[in-house]
Amino acid sequence: MNFITQLKxxxxxxxxxxxxxxxxxxxxxxxxxxxxxxxxxxIIYAARVLGPASWGAFSYAMSLAAxxxxxxxxxxxxxxxxxxxxxxxxxxxxxxxxxxxxLVLLIIGVAALILGAPYLTKIVxxxxxxxIIALVLIFDSLRNFGFAxxxxxxxxxxxxxxxxxxxxxxxxxxxxFLFKSPTSLALTWAYAIATGxxxxxxxxxxxxxxxxxxxxxxxxxxxxxxxxxxxxxLASSLGAIMINTDVIMLGWLRSPEEVxxxxxAQRPVQLLYLLPTLFAASLxxxxxxxxxxxxxxxxxxxxxxxxxxxISAVPIALLGIxxxxxxxxxxxxxxxxxxxxxxxILLLTVLIIFPSAIINNAIFAHDQQKSFVTFAALGxxxxxxxxxxxxxxxxxxxxxxxxxxTQLIANAFMWKRLKTVSDYKIF
Numbered sequence: 001m002n003f004i005t006q007l008k009x010x011x012x013x014x015x016x017x018x019x020x021x022x023x024x025x026x027x028x029x030x031x032x033x034x035x036x037x038x039x040x041x042x043i044i045y046a047a048r049v050l051g052p053a054s055w056g057a058f059s060y061a062m063s064l065a066a067x068x069x070x071x072x073x074x075x076x077x078x079x080x081x082x083x084x085x086x087x088x089x090x091x092x093x094x095x096x097x098x099x100x101x102x103l104v105l106l107i108i109g110v111a112a113l114i115l116g117a118p119y120l121t122k123i124v125x126x127x128x129x130x131x132i133i134a135l136v137l138i139f140d141s142l143r144n145f146g147f148a149x150x151x152x153x154x155x156x157x158x159x160x161x162x163x164x165x166x167x168x169x170x171x172x173x174x175x176x177f178l179f180k181s182p183t184s185l186a187l188t189w190a191y192a193i194a195t196g197x198x199x200x201x202x203x204x205x206x207x208x209x210x211x212x213x214x215x216x217x218x219x220x221x222x223x224x225x226x227x228x229x230x231x232x233x234l235a236s237s238l239g240a241i242m243i244n245t246d247v248i249m250l251g252w253l254r255s256p257e258e259v260x261x262x263x264x265a266q267r268p269v270q271l272l273y274l275l276p277t278l279f280a281a282s283l284x285x286x287x288x289x290x291x292x293x294x295x296x297x298x299x300x301x302x303x304x305x306x307x308x309x310x311i312s313a314v315p316i317a318l319l320g321i322x323x324x325x326x327x328x329x330x331x332x333x334x335x336x337x338x339x340x341x342x343x344x345i346l347l348l349t350v351l352i353i354f355p356s357a358i359i360n361n362a363i364f365a366h367d368q369q370k371s372f373v374t375f376a377a378l379g380x381x382x383x384x385x386x387x388x389x390x391x392x393x394x395x396x397x398x399x400x401x402x403x404x405x406t407q408l409i410a411n412a413f414m415w416k417r418l419k420t421v422s423d424y425k426i427f
Contacts, residue, residue, distance in 0.1 A: 033274065034163075034164050034167075035163035035164045035166065035167035035168075036163075036167065036271055036274060038164070038167040038168060038170070038171040039167045039170055039171060040267075040271070040331075041171055042170060042171045042174035042175060042178075042187075042190075043267055044331050044332060045174070045175065045178065046058070046174065046178060046187050047260070047264060047332050047333075047336070048332065048333055048335075049178055049182045050182065050183070050184060050187070051260075051335065052256070052257040052260035052261060052335060052336065053125075053255075053256045053257050053260060054125060054183070054184045054256075054260075055184075055260040055263065055264075056123070056251075056255075056256035056257055056258070056259035056260030056261075056263060057123050057125035057126040057129070057184050057256050057259075058126075058129065058184040058187055058188065059247060059259055059260060059263035060121065060123055060126045060247055060248070060250075060251040060256070060259050061126045061129040061130060061133045061184075061188065062133065062136070062191075063247035063248055063251075063263075064113060064117055064130075064133065064248065065113070065133045065134075065136050065137045065140075067245070067248065068109040068112065068113055068137055069109075069137060069140060069141050069144075071105070071109060072102065072105040072106045072108070072109040072137070072141050073102065073105070073141065073144070073145070074105065074226075074229050075228075075229035076098040076101050076102060076145075076225055076226075076229045077098070077102075077144065077145050077147070077148035078148070078229065078364060079094065079098065079225050079228050079229045080094050080095055080098050080145075080148040081148045081284065081285070082284075082288050082364065082365070084148075086288060086289075086292070091209075092209060092212065092216040093216050093217075093218040093221060094221065094225070095148075095209050095216070096209070096212070096213045096214075096215075096216035096217045096218070097216075097217055097218050097219075097221040097222060097225060098145070098148075098221075098225055099145065099213055100213070100217060101222065101225060101226065102141065102142070102145055106137070106138055106141055106142075109137060109141075110134045110137060110138065113130055113133060113134050113137060114130055114131055114134055117130050118130060120248075120251075120252070121251045121252065122251075122252070123251055123256045123259070125184060125256070126184075126251070126256075128185060129184060129185060129188045132185070132188045132189055132192050133188060133192075135192040135195075135196065136188070136191050136192050136195050139192070139195035139196045139198065139199040140195045140198075140199075142199050142203075143162070143166070143195060143198045143199040143202050146162075146199075146202035146203065146205070146206050147159045147162075147202070150202075150205070150206070158202070158205050162198055162201050162202050162205070163198075165197070165198060165201055166194055166195060166197065166198030166201070167194075169193070169194035169197050169198070170190060170191055170194040170195075173189075173190035173193055173194055174187055174190040174191070174194075176190070177189060177190045178190075245380065245383055245384060245387070246262065246266075246383070246387060246399045246400075246402070246403055247259060247262060247263060247266075249384065249387040249388070249391060249399065250262055250391065250396065250399060253387075253388075253391050253392065254391065254395065254396075258338075258395060258396055260336075261336060261338045261339040261342070261396055262339065262342055262396040262399060262400075264328065264331075264332045264336045264339045264343075265328075265339040265340075265342040265343035265346055265396065265400070266346065267331075268320070268327065268328075268331065268343070269320075269343070269346045269347060269349065269350065272316060272320075272350055273350075273353055273357075275312065275354070276309055276312075276313075276353060276354040276355070276356075276357035276358065277357050279305070279308070279309070279357070279358070280305075280357040280358045280360070280361045281361075283301070283305055283358065283361065284361045284364075284365065286301065287301065287302070287361060287362055287365040288365045290365075291362075291365040291366050298362075298365075302358070302362050303425060303426065305358045306355050306358055306359075306426045307426055309354040309355040309357070309358055310354065310355050310426060312354060313350050313351050313353075313354035313355070314351065316350055317347050317348060317350040317351050320343075320344075320347040320350070321344045321347050321348075324340050324343050324344045324347070325337075325340055327343075328340055328343055338396075339396070341396075341397045341400075342396040342397050342399065342400040343400075345397060345400035345401055345404060346400045346403065346404070348404050349403060349404055349407055352404075352407045352408060352411050353407070355426075356407075356411040356414060356415075359411070359414050359415055359418055360414065362418055363414065363417065363418055378410075379406050379407075379409065379410030380406075382405075382406045382409065382410075383402055383403065383406040386401070386402030386405055386406060387399055387402045389402075390402050
C-alpha cells in the first residue's frame with residue numbers, strides 16, 4: 001500500500017471507534033481552527049480600522065444575528081444528527097421535515113430582526129446594518145443546518161472544508177471591501193456574500209437530500225421533532241445565549257465604544273470555546289449509539305473525554321489571565337486596553353465550558369434534555385438580571401462577572417443531572 005493510499009484511508013475512512021472520533025475531531029478542528037484563524041485576521045484589521053465605536057456597532061448587529069440563529073434552530077439540527085445517527089434510513093425524512101421547520105423559523109427571525117431590532121438599540125450605526133445582517137442570518141443558519149447531516153454520517157470533513165472555504169471568502173472580501181470603504185456597512189456586506197457562498201457549497205455536497213426535500217417531507221414528524229428539540233436548544237445554547245445577551249444588554253445600557261471593548265474581550269475566548277465544542281461534536285454520534293447499546297462503554301468514553309477537557313482547560317485559562325495585557329495589545333492595539341479586565345474574567349468560563357460541552361451532549365444522547373428546561377431558562381433570565389445589576393456599577397467587567405456566575409449555576413445543575421443517568425467520575 002503506497003503512502004497516498006494510506007493517507008487517504010487515515011483521513012477518509014473510520015475503521016475503529018477511537019480512530020473515527022480522532023479523525024472527525026481533526027477535521028472539525030482543522031476547519032474551525034484554520035477558518036477562524038483566517039477570520040481573526042479580518043477581525044483584528046476591522047477592529048483597528050473601524051475603531052471601538054464602529055466596531056461596537058458591527059459587533060452589536062452580529063450578536064443580534066447570532067442570538068436569533070439560536071432561536072431559528074431551536075435544536076432541530078441536533079435532532080437531525082441524533083436520529084440520523086441512530087437510524088441512517090430516517091436521515092432523509094428527518095432532514096427534509098426539519099428543513100421546512102427551519103424555513104418557518106427563519107422567516108420569523110428575519111422579520112423580528114428587520115422590523116423589531118431597530119427599536120431595541122440607541123446605536124444608530126447598527127440600525128443601518130440590520131437588513132444585510134438578515135442575509136447573514138439566513139445563509140449561516142441554513143449552512144449550519146446542513147452540517148447536522150454531515151455530522152450524523154460522521155463525515156466531518158464536509159464541515160471542515162466548508163468552514164475553511166467560507167472564512168477564506170469572509171477574510172478576502174472583508175479586506176477588499178474595507179480597503180475600498182472602511183465602514184461597518186462594507187464589512188457586513190462581506191460577511192453576507194461569504195456566508196451565501198458557504199451555503200451554496202454545503203447545498204451542493206448534500207444535493208441528493210436538497211433535491212428530494214418535498215418527496216421526503218413527513219408531516220407526522222413535525223410534532224416529534226419540535227417536542228424533542230426545544231428543551232435541548234435551551235440547555236445546549238445557554239452559553240451562546242448568555243454571550244450574545246451580554247452584548248445586547250451593553251448596547252442598551254452603555255456606549256458603542258464599550259460594546260466594542262467587550263466584543264474585543266469576547267473574541268479570543270469564543271475562539272477557545274471551539275476546542276471543546278468540536279471535540280464534543282465528534283463524540284456525539286458515538287455517545288448516542290453507546291447510550292442505547294453499551295452503558296459501561298458509554299461511561300468509559302465519557303470519563304476519558306471529561307478528563308481531557310479538564311486537563312486542557314486549566315493551563316489555557318491560567319496562561320490567558322496572566323498574559324491578558326500583551327495578548328489584547330497584540331491583537332487589537334492599545335486602543336482596546338479597557339477590555340483587559342473583562343477578558344481576564346471571561347477566561348474563567350473556559351474552566352466551565354470545556355467539560356460542560358461534553359456533559360450537554362451526553363445528556364442529549366440519553367434523551368434527557370427536557371429536565372433542563374427550567375434551569376436553562378432561569379440561567380438565561382439570571383444573566384439578564386445580573387447584567388442589569390452589575391453593568392451600571394462595573395461596566396463591561398460587570399457583564400463578564402454576570403456571565404461567569406450564571407454559567408457556574410446553570411452548569412452545576414447539568415453535571416448533577418447527568419450523575420443520575422451515568423455515575424461517571426473524572427478523577
